[in-house]
Amino acid sequence: MKFASEFRDPKAAKVLLAEIAKVADRIGATKDKPVHIMEVCGGHTHSIFRYGLDKLVHEGIEFIHGPGCPVCVLPRARVDECIEIAEREGVIFTTFGDAMRVPGMKKSLLQAKADGADIRMVYSPLDALELARRNPEREVVFFGLGFETTTPSTALAIQQAAREGLGNFSVFCNHITVPEPIKALLDDPHMCLDGFIGPGHVSMVIGIHPYDFIAQDYGKPIAVAGFEPLDLLQSVLMVLRQIAEGRAEVENQYARVVPEHGNPVSLAAIDDVYETRPSFEWRGLGEIDKSGLRIRAQYEAYDAEEKFGIGYATGRREVEEAEGCACGQVMTGRMKPVDCPQFGRGCTPEMPLGALMVSSEGACAAYWQYGGARAVEPAE
Amino acid sequence: MALRDERVTLAHGGGGKAMRDLIEEVFTSVFAPPGMEDQARLQAEALAEPGARLAFTTDSYVVTPIEFPGGDIGKIAVCGTVNDLAVGGAKPLWLSAAFIIEEGTEIALLRRIVATMAREAEAAGVKIVTGDTKVVGRGACDGVFVTTAGVGVIPGRVEMAAGRVAPGDVAIVNGVLGDHGATILAARGDLALSSAIESDCAALGHLMADVLAVAPGAKAARDLTRGGLASALNEIAEAAGCGIEIAEDALPLRTEVVGMCEILGLDPLYLANEGRLVVFVPEVEAEAALAAMRARPEGTGAVIVGRAVEGHKQVRMTTAFGGQRIVDMLVGEQLPRIC
Numbered sequence: 257m258k259f260a261s262e263f264r265d266p267k268a269a270k271v272l273l274a275e276i277a278k279v280a281d282r283i284g285a286t287k288d289k290p291v292h293i294m295e296v297c298g299g300h301t302h303s304i305f306r307y308g309l310d311k312l313v314h315e316g317i318e319f320i321h322g323p324g325c326p327v328c329v330l331p332r333a334r335v336d337e338c339i340e341i342a343e344r345e346g347v348i349f350t351t352f353g354d355a356m357r358v359p360g361m362k363k364s365l366l367q368a369k370a371d372g373a374d375i376r377m378v379y380s381p382l383d384a385l386e387l388a389r390r391n392p393e394r395e396v397v398f399f400g401l402g403f404e405t406t407t408p409s410t411a412l413a414i415q416q417a418a419r420e421g422l423g424n425f426s427v428f429c430n431h432i433t434v435p436e437p438i439k440a441l442l443d444d445p446h447m448c449l450d451g452f453i454g455p456g457h458v459s460m461v462i463g464i465h466p467y468d469f470i471a472q473d474y475g476k477p478i479a480v481a482g483f484e485p486l487d488l489l490q491s492v493l494m495v496l497r498q499i500a501e502g503r504a505e506v507e508n509q510y511a512r513v514v515p516e517h518g519n520p521v522s523l524a525a526i527d528d529v530y531e532t533r534p535s536f537e538w539r540g541l542g543e544i545d546k547s548g549l550r551i552r553a554q555y556e557a558y559d560a561e562e563k564f565g566i567g568y569a570t571g572r573r574e575v576e577e578a579e580g581c582a583c584g585q586v587m588t589g590r591m592k593p594v595d596c597p598q599f600g601r602g603c604t605p606e607m608p609l610g611a612l613m614v615s616s617e618g619a620c621a622a623y624w625q626y627g628g629a630r631a632v633e634p635a636e
Numbered sequence: 637m638a639l640r641d642e643r644v645t646l647a648h649g650g651g652g653k654a655m656r657d658l659i660e661e662v663f664t665s666v667f668a669p670p671g672m673e674d675q676a677r678l679q680a681e682a683l684a685e686p687g688a689r690l691a692f693t694t695d696s697y698v699v700t701p702i703e704f705p706g707g708d709i710g711k712i713a714v715c716g717t718v719n720d721l722a723v724g725g726a727k728p729l730w731l732s733a734a735f736i737i738e739e740g741t742e743i744a745l746l747r748r749i750v751a752t753m754a755r756e757a758e759a760a761g762v763k764i765v766t767g768d769t770k771v772v773g774r775g776a777c778d779g780v781f782v783t784t785a786g787v788g789v790i791p792g793r794v795e796m797a798a799g800r801v802a803p804g805d806v807a808i809v810n811g812v813l814g815d816h817g818a819t820i821l822a823a824r825g826d827l828a829l830s831s832a833i834e835s836d837c838a839a840l841g842h843l844m845a846d847v848l849a850v851a852p853g854a855k856a857a858r859d860l861t862r863g864g865l866a867s868a869l870n871e872i873a874e875a876a877g878c879g880i881e882i883a884e885d886a887l888p889l890r891t892e893v894v895g896m897c898e899i900l901g902l903d904p905l906y907l908a909n910e911g912r913l914v915v916f917v918p919e920v921e922a923e924a925a926l927a928a929m930r931a932r933p934e935g936t937g938a939v940i941v942g943r944a945v946e947g948h949k950q951v952r953m954t955t956a957f958g959g960q961r962i963v964d965m966l967v968g969e970q971l972p973r974i975c
């Protein structure tokens with residue numbers, strides 16, 4: 257497969273791994289005193305485990321799996337709100353596939369569907385728009401979820417709905433942004449990170465400069481990276497070299513996809529449709545200032561929160577995380593998935609307790625699926 | 637022609653003349669079951685052989701869309717049940733076919749499905765000897781559901797069971813993986829993906845017989861339907877109480893299928909197949925089994941994908957990258973990823 261297989265070449269990987277080992281030795285990284293590199297994006301976490309990169313790199317490098325899986329960080333209250341909307345008379349609720357299994361307080365969308373709600377899996381908000389055109393007597397709601405990668409497509413769907421005057425389409429907006437939770441992590445006094453691998457597909461939209469604060473204000477190196485194994489290894493090397501040379505910069509490993517200043521058309525669409533929320537709740541991390549987006553008043557007619565009087569539109573109820581769930585500590589790098597008392601016991605991909613077990617991009621699910629931990633057999 | 641309707645109505649399920657016309661014109665005239673009684677009366681010489689056993693299996697088939705590149709629901713209904721018999725080492729002999737038909741279904745579609753079934757059954761060397769139809773109201777089923785049951789005979793010397801697989805045995809797959817699953821995904825049309833991939837749907841009775849003829853020590857086989865190769869290997873590892881190791885670069889995968897999986901965040905190891913199986917044979921018989929498969933059109937792409945091992949009880953894959961990872965059972969269904 258051209259344009260992918262080149263980036264999975266084992267020979268090139270060996271060269272990179274050797275170079276990584278050399279630099280890691282030079283800066284004195286060891287198994288007991290490792291360099292902590294956070295890959296922010298769930299897609300990166302998935303690739304690291306899928307290709308076994310965590311076991312291939314020098315033992316002095318430890319990957320800390322960041323909060324960049326939109327399905328994982330979705331608070332249970334928001335899932336409940338999805339279900340509340342989906343169960344209203346006349347609603348067709350549309351969602352991306354991997355949000356189907358996320359547990360709310362009582363049930364998941366998959367269970368709500370079995371209970372009779374009209375919930376449909378779509379591959380794009382434009383599919384939801386088409387459903388709205390074909391079902392004028394129904395109210396079609398799209399579950400807008402994801403970081404800056406998916407935000408533009410939802411924005412375009414709303415703009416299109418407005419142009420067509422489509423009165424039966426709305427978006428339940430849960431779009432969130434990447435830079436703010438990174439800042440929250442860096443401000444955490446327990447934080448022990450030495451560098452970052454930045455999410456490439458987010459930067460395809462926003463460019464690399466929104467990360468300048470990581471290097472300038474916090475003195476940490478970051479490499480914006482692609483998702484193939486060679487991309488990841490190369491970006492690890494870039495971060496290590498920065499550390500070795502005492503630099504802290506924003507480097508772009510994924511230049512074949514990521515323009516320095518992002519995609520102006522996407523950014524304009526986002527800016528036209530959305531504004532920043534004062535704060536937004538992240539599962540495991542709590543409320544983070546200015547980390548979420550809401551639909552501007554100008555497009556209020558397409559805002560499901562307003563239309564159904566739900567969520568932040570009503571003021572918020574507090575929802576407790578599941579008991580014993582240590583997702584927050586795992587996401588901040590303070591605990592490894594295997595060290596969570598629930599891992600593989602109360603919390604498995606079949607019956608996820610915590611967010612990180614839900615999506616295949618969550619650190620715990622990746623650990624479980626690809627056996628990062630199964631040397632430890634699950635207790636009965 | 638007594639049957640003039642273009643579509644099935646509830647009258648075709650009512651027990652009267654309309655029903656008789658539908659059954660005779662669309663089904664029995666094509667399947668030509670033996671005798672006029674309500675049950676098939678069957679005799680198999682193969683059963684007289686010492687140690688021979690009957691094999692009996694059933695499966696229901698629902699697929700959207702009903703017709704897809706490379707086949708239709710009828711083809712899957714025949715091949716799927718034939719394959720369930722074949723992987724147990726049985727020679728497939730007879731099938732039943734029961735149809736649940738939604739009111740409004742085109743009769744021309746039923747005729748096409750039945751024609752496919754008759755053709756596939758003949759090619760597979762099985763007879764469709766009994767059947768049934770029911771018509772249900774609109775919305776009570778999705779077009780046509782088909783249930784087939786199959787009966788075959790396992791020769792006395794054949795003893796296929798997953799529990800017999802032992803460390804050292806070699807795993808062979810008869811061709812590229814995931815074509816059926818990818819075809820169905822693309823054919824549903826809600827992805828706006830176009831591809832030239834066709835379903836791998838095929839009856840594997842003859843292929844299995846050829847393998848058993850040259851590899852009498854074959855231990856176990858599984859057809860790679862829902863859950864794909866990954867699920868089949870996990871079932872075998874569990875039953876055998878040993879590990880299975882496969883190599884990523886040995887896996888037969890079509891570029892288009894890999895590409896589609898990349899886009900959707902799916903894993904081809906879990907995609908469904910309808911004409912693929914994995915068979916475990918002792919190492920000394922591996923080359924002969926491989927050659928026997930490759931000599932058949934449904935096995936031209938046969939390759940060794942891995943082997944049973946000692947030391948652990950998991951299915952593990954050495955990635956093309958040199959890393960190793962566990963290949964686990966599928967949890968729920970595969971869901972496309974957001975980004």
